[in-house]
Amino acid sequence: xxxxxxxxxxxxxGNRAVKLMSEAVASTNTDAVLSDLGAFGGLFSTAGLxxxxxxxxxxxxxxxxxxxxxxxxxxxxxxxxxxxxxxDDILVxxxxxxxxxxxxxxxxxxxxxxxxIVTGMAGACRAVGCALLGGETAEMPGVYxxxxxxxxxxxxxxxxxxELWPRTEALQAGDVLIGMASDSPHTNGYSLxxxxxxxxxxxxxxxxxxxxPHKSYLGDVDALRAAGTEPKxxxxxxxxxxxxxxxxxxxxxLGASIDLGSWxxxxxxxTLVEWGDIADGESFRTWNMGIGMxxxxxxxxxxxxxxLGHAVIGRLVSVDExxxxxxxxxxxx
Amino acid sequence: xxxxxxxxxxxxxGNRAVKLMSEAVASTNTDAVLSDLGAFGGLFSTAGLxxxxxxxxxxxxxxxxxxxxxxxxxxxxxxxxxxxxxxDDILVxxxxxxxxxxxxxxxxxxxxxxxxIVTGMAGACRAVGCALLGGETAEMPGVYxxxxxxxxxxxxxxxxxxELWPRTEALQAGDVLIGMASDSPHTNGYSLxxxxxxxxxxxxxxxxxxxxPHKSYLGDVDALRAAGTEPKxxxxxxxxxxxxxxxxxxxxxLGASIDLGSWxxxxxxxTLVEWGDIADGESFRTWNMGIGMxxxxxxxxxxxxxxLGHAVIGRLVSVDExxxxxxxxxxxx
Numbered sequence: 001x002x003x004x005x006x007x008x009x010x011x012x013x014g015n016r017a018v019k020l021m022s023e024a025v026a027s028t029n030t031d032a033v034l035s036d037l038g039a040f041g042g043l044f045s046t047a048g049l050x051x052x053x054x055x056x057x058x059x060x061x062x063x064x065x066x067x068x069x070x071x072x073x074x075x076x077x078x079x080x081x082x083x084x085x086x087x088d089d090i091l092v093x094x095x096x097x098x099x100x101x102x103x104x105x106x107x108x109x110x111x112x113x114x115x116x117i118v119t120g121m122a123g124a125c126r127a128v129g130c131a132l133l134g135g136e137t138a139e140m141p142g143v144y145x146x147x148x149x150x151x152x153x154x155x156x157x158x159x160x161x162x163e164l165w166p167r168t169e170a171l172q173a174g175d176v177l178i179g180m181a182s183d184s185p186h187t188n189g190y191s192l193x194x195x196x197x198x199x200x201x202x203x204x205x206x207x208x209x210x211x212x213p214h215k216s217y218l219g220d221v222d223a224l225r226a227a228g229t230e231p232k233x234x235x236x237x238x239x240x241x242x243x244x245x246x247x248x249x250x251x252x253x254l255g256a257s258i259d260l261g262s263w264x265x266x267x268x269x270x271t272l273v274e275w276g277d278i279a280d281g282e283s284f285r286t287w288n289m290g291i292g293m294x295x296x297x298x299x300x301x302x303x304x305x306x307x308l309g310h311a312v313i314g315r316l317v318s319v320d321e322x323x324x325x326x327x328x329x330x331x332x333x
Numbered sequence: 334x335x336x337x338x339x340x341x342x343x344x345x346x347g348n349r350a351v352k353l354m355s356e357a358v359a360s361t362n363t364d365a366v367l368s369d370l371g372a373f374g375g376l377f378s379t380a381g382l383x384x385x386x387x388x389x390x391x392x393x394x395x396x397x398x399x400x401x402x403x404x405x406x407x408x409x410x411x412x413x414x415x416x417x418x419x420x421d422d423i424l425v426x427x428x429x430x431x432x433x434x435x436x437x438x439x440x441x442x443x444x445x446x447x448x449x450i451v452t453g454m455a456g457a458c459r460a461v462g463c464a465l466l467g468g469e470t471a472e473m474p475g476v477y478x479x480x481x482x483x484x485x486x487x488x489x490x491x492x493x494x495x496e497l498w499p500r501t502e503a504l505q506a507g508d509v510l511i512g513m514a515s516d517s518p519h520t521n522g523y524s525l526x527x528x529x530x531x532x533x534x535x536x537x538x539x540x541x542x543x544x545x546p547h548k549s550y551l552g553d554v555d556a557l558r559a560a561g562t563e564p565k566x567x568x569x570x571x572x573x574x575x576x577x578x579x580x581x582x583x584x585x586x587l588g589a590s591i592d593l594g595s596w597x598x599x600x601x602x603x604t605l606v607e608w609g610d611i612a613d614g615e616s617f618r619t620w621n622m623g624i625g626m627x628x629x630x631x632x633x634x635x636x637x638x639x640x641l642g643h644a645v646i647g648r649l650v651s652v653d654e655x656x657x658x659x660x661x662x663x664x665x666x
Contacts, residue, residue, distance in 0.1 A: 034387060040423070040425040040581070041389040041391040041422050041423040041425070041426050041428065041490075042389070042390045043387050043389055044387065044388040044389075044390065045387055045388075046382060046386045052379075052380070053379045054377065054378055054379065055376070055379060055388075055431075055432075055489070056376055057375045057377065057432065057466055057467055058373065058434070059436050059468055059469045059487060060436075060469050061469055061471045063471060066473075066476060089374050090373070092373040092374070093372070093374050098388075099388075101390055101391070101392040102392065103394060103436065103485040105483055105485070136392045136393050138394045140399075140483065142397065142400050142478065142481070142527075143481040144476060144477060144481075145477065145478055148476040148477075150438055150471075150473065150476050150477075150483070152485050154390075154392060154434050154436075154487035156388070156390065157374075164376070248373070
């Protein structure tokens with residue numbers, strides 16, 4: 001899978017990394033995978049895809065969360081972060097993951113770190129039936145600072161064209177917004193978190209929480225559908241938080257009215273807001289504040305969502321052109 | 334296409350970069366592209382694929398060539414480098430590109446540099462009918478050294494399962510190896526080149542040559558097939574050079590006998606070898622030495638390849654277990 005020599009990596013260390021990670025990678029193989037580790041490209045059969053399948057692809061990094069991982073350990077976690085972020089990004093369009101490829105670059109290759117990252121990625125891939133199809137590891141001392149590692153990943157999934165989300169034409173004022181709980185800030189807002197950590201004394205518990213991986217919502221969305229609730233639209237709360245991600249899946253004449261008192265904002269976010277004395281306009285534009293995926297459903301489907309443990313956090317409202325697309329009401333403090 | 338806020342990028346600069354690059358990205362759209370810039374994931378219809386299509390995917394970087402680009406300018410070139418490297422990696426398995434996604438990360442976002450890189454990628458994508466389907470740009474001051482930029486890309490292509498290369502069972506001793514000329518060291522061996530540049534005074538011409546982008550061989554291979562010559566196997570001469578890449582596509586009982594006097598090694602490689610007083614065993618393991626793609630064809634097909642301007646650089650030979658897989662003969666000096 002990985003062409004170490006390509007980027008000037010020490011061949012022996014590269015080979016050692018491949019050896020350490022090969023079992024984890026192989027564990028993600030699905031029936032559609034036709035290639036072995038070491039091929040120029042990974043091979044994936046389309047035989048299992050629907051006749052009207054659309055491929056949905058996304059590339060992402062985990063941002064400055066890698067710095068926190070470098071300082072405190074937790075490389076498996078950022079590997080899982082990367083996969084799950086990608087899984088959720090394509091889930092928003094209704095796609096299920098097919099395969100994933102990674103890029104790991106560093107100033108000096110440490111095979112054990114690469115293997116930990118890949119083990120974390122492989123675990124997250126296995127959990128959603130996604131093959132870890134390939135990757136590249138690069139050693140670039142002049143480009144990366146000492147001890148730093150950056151990771152990026154690309155996911156390819158598929159969805160039948162008839163089932164693509166959002167179902168924009170079905171969205172209407174009065175639809176209910178369901179909030180699915182997050183496990184941490186996931187992979188967003190870590191530049192601000194880094195500044196706050198520099199100025200404050202985090203507890204070990206706080207550091208653990210900050211390193212908790214991005215959650216995959218594939219299982220939650222599957223459960224919602226199994227209960228008869230077909231989502232009309234999903235918004236993945238990533239960079240830009242509540243305020244910027246919800247409008248991305250709404251038509252121009254609809255906005256979201258959010259009741260800030262409708263879910264328990266986790267203690268970690270409370271601590272971050274307190275440390276920085278941060279206004280709602282900034283915190284809800286930076287972090288997920290405890291809700292990692294927002295799902296718009298018809299009002300009659302609320303009970304099923306609540307029975308699954310999700311919060312009703314607001315509804316869709318009509319907005320005039322140029323009006324506020326996300327209106328925050330109530331108090332979460 | 335690009336979620337700037339995700340990785341803590343300055344939003345205004347991120348938006349400016351998107352504006353600068355959006356036209357270039359849009360110019361790569363093919364009929365199969367169903368999504369617009371700004372979607373969570375890029376959408377690509379499978380309607381045009383063969384019934385037995387296999388997806389072939391590869392992730393790559395361009396290694397420390399980015400440092401040379403940072404020092405001398407030439408960001409469009411490394412954008413093209415990245416795409417063409419990926420195109421060639423999947424061409425080895427017979428695949429034609431469908432779509433490409435990029436990751437660009439830096440200590441401090443300079444929209445003009447991002448736009449230049451993306452313009453270079455878009456041009457290389459257009460040339461091979463590949464859609465630039467998505468990407469991510471990240472600003473990570475603590476991870477990247479000042480002024481550094483790293484880029485990684487993922488390509489997804491397809492090939493009918495019946496036409497997958499290498500056709501291992503068809504390979505036999507006596508098959509001829511065709512060498513397709515390279516344009517530069519492409520994207521490999523730049524860590525050693527960097528050391529040599531530090532110790533010597535390169536001419537402007539030498540720097541230009543070193544920054545010449547990785548060549549895409551898709552057109553050359555198409556022309557070969559149009560002339561009736563069906564390749565049995567292709568080896569993309571990337572990291573590990575001649576010595577490591579040719580065996581990757583050969584069965585264990587076949588090796589390659591290469592006549593080093595059969596093509597003109599470009600002056601740039603001669604200069605590098607002279608600067609470092611580098612033995613053939615190292616130079617042919619590090620660089621492409623003027624041949625970027627090696628194609629194995631049946632002996633009766635040699636004339637067509639030669640008529641297209643390619644060199645006959647050697648043949649396949651039987652080797653005993655544990656024998657030398659790539660045998661270098663003759664003198665190129």
